[in-house]
Amino acid sequence: MSRKSNTPERGLVRKEPSEIGQTDPAELDRLAALGDADIDRSDIHERAGATTRIARDASGRIVKPPRSRIRSAVLRELRRRRMSGHQLWIEARKNCLTIPESAVYEFISGKRQIGLTYLDAILEALQLMVGPRT
Secondary structure (H helix, E strand, O other), rough: OOOOOOOOOOOOOOOHHHHHHOOOHHHHHHHHHHHHHHHHHHOOOHHHHOOOOEEOOOOOOEEEOOHHHHHHHHHHHHHHOOOOOHHHHHHHHHHOOOOOOHHHHHHHOOOOOOHHHHHHHHHHHHOOOOOOOO
């Protein structure tokens, strides 16, 4: 049973299932062997460098990093100013153009630790300073 499509007929070949022959057993063996072979992933850019996987506990829940005094101070200041994560990201971008919005959200929620450059941009956006305990 052939199907019609909205595509132009140039180079289109239509066949009924009865018109398609049986696959050669040698070809099936070749395809099965390819399934067991190692795959070259060198051209996949996600695999090029070291990856950081999200840590999960035995039941599959995401393990949050330990509570941080700096993160707590950032959260207190955000609540005090009634500022959203998006507003914080906009302000932080004035100090660091490369900070992704996801990094700000994940840092605030405790799902991610961030580097010094991003942290400095966030602290500068909130006009917070790190200093010794008094």
